Amino acid sequence: MVKALVPLLAVAAAAMAMIALRQREKKKHAYPFKRTPIKRLPLDQLPRLKNDLLVRAYLGQKTERVPVWCMRQAGRHLPEFRALREAGYDFFTMCQVPELAVEVSLQPLRRYATDAVIIFCDILVVPQAMGMEVKMVSGVGPVLPQPLRTPEDLARLNKKPDIEATLGYLMDALNLARQEINGQVPLIGFSGAPFTLFTYMVEGGGSRTKDKVKSFLYKYPQAAHEALQAITDVCVEYLIAQYQAGAQALQIFESVGAEYLTQDHFYEFAFPYLAQIAERVREAVPATVPLVGFSKGTQYAYEKLSYTKYDCLSLDWQSDPTTVREQVGGRVSLQGNLDSAAIYAAPEVIREEVSKMLKKFGTQGYVANLGHGCAPDFSPENVDTFIKSVQQISFEMNSV
Numbered sequence: 001m002v003k004a005l006v007p008l009l010a011v012a013a014a015a016m017a018m019i020a021l022r023q024r025e026k027k028k029h030a031y032p033f034k035r036t037p038i039k040r041l042p043l044d045q046l047p048r049l050k051n052d053l054l055v056r057a058y059l060g061q062k063t064e065r066v067p068v069w070c071m072r073q074a075g076r077h078l079p080e081f082r083a084l085r086e087a088g089y090d091f092f093t094m095c096q097v098p099e100l101a102v103e104v105s106l107q108p109l110r111r112y113a114t115d116a117v118i119i120f121c122d123i124l125v126v127p128q129a130m131g132m133e134v135k136m137v138s139g140v141g142p143v144l145p146q147p148l149r150t151p152e153d154l155a156r157l158n159k160k161p162d163i164e165a166t167l168g169y170l171m172d173a174l175n176l177a178r179q180e181i182n183g184q185v186p187l188i189g190f191s192g193a194p195f196t197l198f199t200y201m202v203e204g205g206g207s208r209t210k211d212k213v214k215s216f217l218y219k220y221p222q223a224a225h226e227a228l229q230a231i232t233d234v235c236v237e238y239l240i241a242q243y244q245a246g247a248q249a250l251q252i253f254e255s256v257g258a259e260y261l262t263q264d265h266f267y268e269f270a271f272p273y274l275a276q277i278a279e280r281v282r283e284a285v286p287a288t289v290p291l292v293g294f295s296k297g298t299q300y301a302y303e304k305l306s307y308t309k310y311d312c313l314s315l316d317w318q319s320d321p322t323t324v325r326e327q328v329g330g331r332v333s334l335q336g337n338l339d340s341a342a343i344y345a346a347p348e349v350i351r352e353e354v355s356k357m358l359k360k361f362g363t364q365g366y367v368a369n370l371g372h373g374c375a376p377d378f379s380p381e382n383v384d385t386f387i388k389s390v391q392q393i394s395f396e397m398n399s400v
């Protein structure tokens, strides 16, 4: 009975948060905007972690059970997120108003026993910071109306944006989120990987074949490297700033584009920048803050990735955990990789799939997650079943 009220209370809380913020935020937050700065606390004054399972598992330290979270756990599958969205906030406003971003980031923590919060934002704020317009069009996805199609177009990019001035809102959100999470679970910051961002910047949005970015690589390899290096520089500074603001783990998403490349092109245009990010961030961020690399559709690269500075590699749903464990040895932890479509199944099927997955990965050096992410039509009850199954079954496995 009380349990049945939780979602209702969550929706009511979201509605109240929405009303309180509405007058203040409505129109003045077109990008770029002047925000009201929040008081950021220095790292040593932020609440200490109570449940640090996620950090330990990423770093390959012993855990009593497997920690679990879901990529895209904040978002449209939650009615309390849709309530805010339907109140008229556009997507980037929700990212840019720290109180809203924190509210949305914390919604999954209120509803689920998730072992991590990922800050609510989007990978495409980096192209915005570099001067490109990005719109989130409902039913379509991201749209960049003035894509980069020739080397001359690169002149339009701001290659050295002031991170605080352009993306300081995310640092506010991270710091505020740490204060509100109060040590319950770790807070994950993130960035898109350079090739993924470059794909969006050249394609101008989602694309079926990625032919524009692929042809850019053949026609203008030097200009591509120049752009990728500039994007990498911004990502490095951006990720370090996220750590300084309070992020306790950092994930890099190579989600779009790389899976369409030949292996030669992957190793020329994607891999070196992914590796460079980990290397440079590692120099600036203590070893206690794990770096996680997610490279979708490039299974052939796990072994080489395991020699970079990532602490953990996140597997897509097509990767075979047993094979990857062999390829990477004990060099990195693994994360993933339940097929998201399994979340549509009956609870006992989800439990069964989780059990199979745990047997393949083992319970150590492992963070359970989906192979890609939550879809907008997921049932929160089934996501809950996924999370609880991981926690219960892995605990039982460790007790025998």
Ligand SMILES: Cc1c2[nH]c(c1CCC(=O)O)Cc1[nH]c(c(CCC(=O)O)c1C)Cc1[nH]c(c(CCC(=O)O)c1C)Cc1[nH]c(c(C)c1CCC(=O)O)C2
Pocket (backbone or CB within 6 Å): 070, 071, 072, 073, 074, 075, 076, 085, 091, 118, 119, 120, 121, 122, 123, 124, 136, 137, 138, 139, 140, 141, 142, 190, 253, 255, 256, 372, 373
């Ligand atoms: C490729 C990519 C993007 N954004 C992101 C990636 C890499 C991860 C992945 O592979 O999914 C990363 C991302 N985007 C979002 C998060 C927030 C944190 C989380 O809960 O994981 C994260 C980590 C929120 C979001 N980002 C987006 C939404 C939906 C926005 C809405 O319409 O309300 C959310 C909650 C929008 C978005 N942003 C992007 C796409 C393709 C879309 C979906 C468009 C659509 O389906 O309508 C680009």
